[in-house]
Amino acid sequence: MAYTIQTTSTGDFDRLVDATIDALESEGFGVLCDIDVQATLEEKLDEEFRQYRILGACNPSLALAGLNEEIELGALLPCNVIVYETDDGEIAVSAVNPAQLVGIADNDALGPIATDVRERFERVLESVGDGSGGSSDT
Template sequence: MEYTIQAAVTGEFDDVVDATTAALEEEGFGVLCDIDIQGTLKEKLGEEFPQYRILGACNPPLAHEGLTAETELGALLPCNVIVYERDDGDIVVSAVDPEQLVGIADNDSLDSIATEVTERFDRVLAAVSEEFEPASAV
């Protein structure tokens, strides 16, 4: 089952993270948390891991609408967008597929919100892809 939408680009990792954050902001999302998986695994386990960041993205009006329709939706928020480095050096930006995510709730009133978030995430991925050279297939 596919549960993300993604784009792969060639560029400097931190630049791709910055571009992703800026594109999310353009679409009305704030990044509530930024988790550095590479740093965390190194610090907590002494393990090496490729560059990998989890951005917890939230669009307050859409979150409010969703939580009003389904109180338990908060367990699925914020929507995660990940940026990671593949073995070949390319950078992948991957967002949770909102339609798959809210499908768990089985609440038809969330469908329009999921569609809206999907459209916004598609534009985020397109903006990042336009800013950097495309990479080989994801």
């Protein structure tokens, strides 16, 4: 099973990041952290890198349900969604596959929670994709 689900789009990178954050919020996720990988690598290593952002997304109700089933689940939270420039000039939006993520815990009680998160992430990807790449497993 793939560890991410993904779509692609075209247009302005920063607008797509904002649209992704808005779509996450509409699905009940807050973005707890926003890591600008390009800026970080430039600052820390003086290296150029493509535009690449890591959004740490958390749905408090689903996180609580997961933690109540598996207290160590916090080591896998928040769920990451990435937005980055592809080699062919498109912009990819990719979310962790929650089934893969919680599969590490080997706790069947987390399955329904992972399914809920995946369905929400699929709606996020559908709302920000332009149909050029579709939602797919990576």
